[in-house]
Amino acid sequence: xxxxxxxxxxxxxxxxxxxxxxxxxxxxxxxxxxxxxxxxxxxxxxxxxxxxxxxxxxxxxxxxxxxxxxxxxxxxxxxxxxxxxxxxxxxxxxxxxxxxxxxxxxxxxxxxxxxxxxxxxxxxxxxxxxxxxxxxxxxxxxxxxxxxxxxxxxx
Amino acid sequence: xxxxxxxxxxxxxxxxxxxxxxxxxxxxxxxxxxxxxxxxxxxxxxxxxxxxxxxxxxxxxxxxxxxxxxxxxxxxxxxxxxxxxxxxxxxxxxxxxxxxxxxxxxxxxxxxxxxxxxxxxxxxxxxxxxxxxxxxxxxxxxxxxxxxxxxxxxxxxxxxxxxxxxxxxxxxxxxxxxxxxxxxxxxxxxxxxxxxxxxxxxxxxxxxxxxxxxxxxxxxxxxxxxxxxxxxxxxxxxxxxxxxxxxxxxxxxxxxxxxxxxxxxxxxxxxxxxxxxxxxxxxxxxxxxxxxxxxxxxxxxxxxxxxxxxxxxxxxxxxxxxxxxxxxxxxxxxxxxxxxxxxxxxxxxxxxxxxxxxxxxxxxxxxxxxxxxxxxxxxxxxxxxxxxxxxxxxxxxxxxxxxxxxxxxxxxxxxxxxxxxxxxxxxxxxxxxxxxxxxxxxxxxxxxxxxxxxxxxxxxxxxxxxxxxxxxxxxxxxxxxxxxxxxxxxxxxxxxxxxxxxxxxxxxxxxxxxxxxxxxxxxxxxxxxxxxxxxxxxxxxxxxxxxxxxxxxxxxxxxxxxxxxxxxxxxxxxxxxxxxxxxxxxxxxxxxxxxxxxxxxxxxxxxxxxxxxxxxxxxxxxxxxxxxxxxxxxxxxxxxxxxxxxxxxxxxxxxxxxxxxxxxxxxxxxxxxxxxxxxxxxxxxxxxxxxxxxxxxxxxxxxxxxxxxxxxxxxxxxxxxxxxxxxxxxxxxxxxxxxxxxxxxxxxxxxxxxxxxxxxxxxxxxxxxxxxxx
Numbered sequence: 014x015x016x017x018x019x020x021x022x023x024x025x026x027x028x029x030x031x032x033x034x035x036x037x038x039x040x041x042x043x044x045x046x047x048x049x050x051x052x053x054x055x056x057x058x059x060x061x062x063x064x065x066x067x068x069x070x071x072x073x074x075x076x077x078x079x080x081x082x083x084x085x086x087x088x089x090x091x092x093x094x095x096x097x098x099x100x101x102x103x104x105x106x107x108x109x110x111x112x113x114x115x116x117x118x119x120x121x122x123x124x125x126x127x128x129x130x131x132x133x134x135x136x137x138x139x140x141x142x143x144x145x146x147x148x149x150x151x152x153x154x155x156x157x158x159x160x161x162x163x164x165x166x167x168x
Numbered sequence: 169x170x171x172x173x174x175x176x177x178x179x180x181x182x183x184x185x186x187x188x189x190x191x192x193x194x195x196x197x198x199x200x201x202x203x204x205x206x207x208x209x210x211x212x213x214x215x216x217x218x219x220x221x222x223x224x225x226x227x228x229x230x231x232x233x234x235x236x237x238x239x240x241x242x243x244x245x246x247x248x249x250x251x252x253x254x255x256x257x258x259x260x261x262x263x264x265x266x267x268x269x270x271x272x273x274x275x276x277x278x279x280x281x282x283x284x285x286x287x288x289x290x291x292x293x294x295x296x297x298x299x300x301x302x303x304x305x306x307x308x309x310x311x312x313x314x315x316x317x318x319x320x321x322x323x324x325x326x327x328x329x330x331x332x333x334x335x336x337x338x339x340x341x342x343x344x345x346x347x348x349x350x351x352x353x354x355x356x357x358x359x360x361x362x363x364x365x366x367x368x369x370x371x372x373x374x375x376x377x378x379x380x381x382x383x384x385x386x387x388x389x390x391x392x393x394x395x396x397x398x399x400x401x402x403x404x405x406x407x408x409x410x411x412x413x414x415x416x417x418x419x420x421x422x423x424x425x426x427x428x429x430x431x432x433x434x435x436x437x438x439x440x441x442x443x444x445x446x447x448x449x450x451x452x453x454x455x456x457x458x459x460x461x462x463x464x465x466x467x468x469x470x471x472x473x474x475x476x477x478x479x480x481x482x483x484x485x486x487x488x489x490x491x492x493x494x495x496x497x498x499x500x501x502x503x504x505x506x507x508x509x510x511x512x513x514x515x516x517x518x519x520x521x522x523x524x525x526x527x528x529x530x531x532x533x534x535x536x537x538x539x540x541x542x543x544x545x546x547x548x549x550x551x552x553x554x555x556x557x558x559x560x561x562x563x564x565x566x567x568x569x570x571x572x573x574x575x576x577x578x579x580x581x582x583x584x585x586x587x588x589x590x591x592x593x594x595x596x597x598x599x600x601x602x603x604x605x606x607x608x609x610x611x612x613x614x615x616x617x618x619x620x621x622x623x624x625x626x627x628x629x630x631x632x633x634x635x636x637x638x639x640x641x642x643x644x645x646x647x648x649x650x651x652x653x654x655x656x657x658x659x660x661x662x663x664x665x666x667x668x669x670x671x672x673x674x675x676x677x678x679x680x681x682x683x684x685x686x687x688x689x690x691x692x693x694x695x696x697x698x699x700x701x702x703x704x705x706x707x708x709x710x711x712x713x714x715x716x717x718x719x720x721x722x723x724x725x726x727x728x729x730x731x732x733x734x735x736x737x738x739x740x741x742x743x744x745x746x747x748x749x750x751x752x753x754x755x756x757x758x759x760x761x762x763x764x765x766x767x768x769x770x771x772x773x774x775x776x777x778x779x780x781x782x783x784x785x786x787x788x789x790x791x792x793x794x795x796x797x798x799x800x801x802x803x804x805x806x807x808x809x810x811x812x813x814x815x816x817x818x819x820x821x822x823x824x825x826x827x828x829x830x831x832x833x834x835x836x837x838x839x840x841x842x843x844x845x846x847x848x849x850x851x852x853x854x855x856x857x858x859x860x861x862x863x864x865x866x867x868x869x870x871x872x873x874x875x876x877x878x879x880x881x882x883x884x885x886x887x888x889x890x891x892x893x894x895x896x897x898x899x900x901x902x903x904x905x906x907x908x909x910x911x912x913x914x915x916x917x918x919x920x921x922x923x924x925x926x927x928x929x930x931x932x933x934x935x936x937x938x939x940x941x942x
Contacts, residue, residue: 047180048181051186052360053445058867088179089179097179104174112667113174113182116178116182135880138875140875143874145874148358148360148844149360149840152874152878153880
């Protein structure tokens with residue numbers, strides 16, 4: 014079994030895993046961070062989105078060994094010292110979540126989106142959110158949250 | 169008020185069933201039928217049992233040998249002509265001798281790792297003998313193939329409601345009759361959290377603990393002990409931790425949790441099972457799936473005289489937990505809608521097919537009723553050349569007519585349907601629609617406007633009434649308010665949040681009523697060992713029934729507080745007044761706040777004689793009636809006739825939910841419901857091929873609404889508080905999913921020249937309709 018090492022939320026981690034282990038399984042089952050979720054088996058729903066070297070990826074479609082040596086951020090690594098990241102705060106303020114299951118992936122995708130595109134309008138946010146499925150909110154408040162969060166992030 | 173529960177969800181600290189692991193746990197993988205209908209001539213488990221990491225391979229024979237009872241349906245539907253019981257085929261949690269749908273449970277493999285369990289499941293050899301499959305909803309009844317011995321002609325029931333003779337007479341006197349054939353498309357609920365369970369048996373105490381994705385953990389415990397017999401009720405603890413959406417699909421008691429709870433004792437290890445999404449598609453109870461004919465009789469002025477409906481309802485291969493009630497008492501009792509139609513008759517044939525069981529999905533029967541009614545009304549308006557809003561207005565039940573008895577069971581308590589219509593027309597700028605349509609047409613586009621005037625019955629219901637209609641359970645709710653000595657409060661109720669914000673809304677109710685800061689109120693649900701027995705969350709019942717139980721318990725707290733205050737303040741109990749957490753002696757400045765009362769109750773040194781120490785009260789509330797949220801949704805679409813591409817350019821919702829506790833949460837519920845309803849109207853369909861294979865079994869094939877399929881919504885309210893519960897609330901969870909499909913289809917058909925288009929109105933169907941119109 015290969016030993017896979019990486020940095021997760023600023024901490025060096027290492028685990029012996031089967032070569033076929035997915036990054037999401039590594040994060041959930043080996044590192045014990047269960048905030049990253051598995052909502053489908055076809056890489057469609059986006060509940061598993063994390064950042065690898067600053068870019069959002071679907072961790073259900075990435076092998077753990079592909080992230081060897083990488084700098085990984087999960088939803089648990091976003092808030093600092095108990096204070097919500099501006100995007101998390103915007104989701105709370107705008108009721109951008111209901112059951113909370115898609116939320117970690119939504120927030121991670123939203124942060125990456127806001128980092129990469131400025132002056133986000135509604136149509137762009139909706140288009141860019143194509144890889145994340147939510148069944149609760151009808152997206153109305155998610156779109157509002159991302160607009161607000163992006164502006165809180167200075168975008 | 170922002171939500172108390174959000175911090176944990178936003179920081180990855182939610183605690184869903186699959187997030188929980190225990191020492192020594194094994195993993196279950198189910199062997200599922202690849203055939204829609206087949207005999208099982210034999211199951212060879214030896215290769216799987218010998219595979220690496222496999223702990224056990226168990227089949228239906230072993231389940232039955234241990235006396236585990238079949239899965240049940242909790243609602244009996246009596247049929248036409250004095251038939252007392254519906255046909256209820258035996259539903260083994262693991263199939264014995266025969267499989268009846270693709271995904272049906274054949275065996276379970278338990279192994280050290282998930283991968284080993286899956287590999288083991290693939291090594292179980294099942295000798296199937298394929299049989300012809302029955303798939304179509306409209307063709308199941310009297311099909312040449314009979315699926316179950318217990319269900320001749322594949323019929324579960326042939327049921328009726330209303331007065332057939334009076335309805336026939338209304339049609340005989342009609343100036344105009346509108347007839348439509350209408351399909352309510354089959355849907356797959358798709359809560360984002362797949363179902364899961366973790367079952368453990370403690371050898372020392374003889375107790376079971378089951379973590380499960382459930383909307384109603386007490387109901388799970390009751391059914392699993394009383395009917396499946398896997399554990400005695402007092403030895404089984406059912407915990408539903410954070411639940412990632414349900415929409416009905418997590419009400420039901422499924423094979424997987426029954427099997428894992430039975431097997432954990434048998435193998436002596438904890439067992440975890442988590443559905444893969446492809447399993448959710450195959451085996452979560454599906455929703456809707458009606459084929460109907462509707463006829464509306466009108467007089468020359470457009471007054472509705474009678475409504476006649478026949479519906480074939482697909483129940484799937486077996487009866488799921490509440491399946492039988494959905495196309496009957498949850499459906500046909502809503503066919504009066506918001507109108508004064510004096511004569512209604514509906515008959516329903518519930519049929520079995522070789523497809524996944526069908527049960528309640530957001531709205532459960534009421535979306536089917538609303539879609540049928542609002543489509544036939546819209547069609548009648550077009551045929552008679554009457555403005556559709558005007559036609560509805562002419563037929564509304566007027567505000568002075570309440571309580572209003574419909575011809576189909578329900579007595580509506582209160583409402584003002586005209587007010588919702590007026591407000592919706594105003595918000596949607598219906599007056600400016602003609603100009604917008606002209607502008608679209610000038611650009612080569614078509615534009616349409618669609619109305620939906622809906623009513624729903626929520627907060628199910630007086631237990632005795634449910635019992636009289638065949639229901640097997642009581643539908644009250646419980647609440648337990650426990651003051652701590654320091655003045656903070658723990659509130660427990662038998663409802664269970666799965667996204668609706670109970671931790672916030674119920675805390676607001678308690679904070680307002682008892683005058684305690686909201687941060688000092690903790691709401692606890694979802695654990696049969698913590699909270700009192702309760703019936704769970706579905707049918708938009710939690711605030712109307714659970715909230716009322718909380719108010720009742722709070723009243724008991726206040727009553728006891730008055731006795732304590734009277735003693736401590738040296739006054740007569742009748743002179744104590746209560747307001748906002750303060751107990752005051754009338755006409756004086758002598759006061760004790762509720763935290764002081766709580767302290768006195770737990771440290772009863774100066775305390776009234778004969779009063780028990782402690783401040784902890786429980787209440788059970790059985791509703792007096794359903795509640796009846798109603799409203800008007802208006803959808804406006806623009807269609808490109810050259811491509812069939814349809815855009816919702818404006819969506820307006822005006823809902824009357826009575827009193828609203830938290831407007832932000834209620835609006836969120838409406839948004840989400842509309843999202844699902846637009847999904848049904850334009851995108852979603854569970855399709856089986858003629859062999860009973862599910863061809864929409866993943867997110868690659870089943871079109872879930874995504875952010876760019878939906879617009880933002882304009883949401884408003886009107887309010888006629890319910891006189892029948894202490895909060896005046898009605899429930900808001902399902903309205904959006906009930907109201908929106910007909911609003912969307914009425915708009916699309918309006919844009920496309922009025923011809924019938926079945927849901928989902930895909931680009932191709934819309935293009936065809938536009939071609940026909942031009």
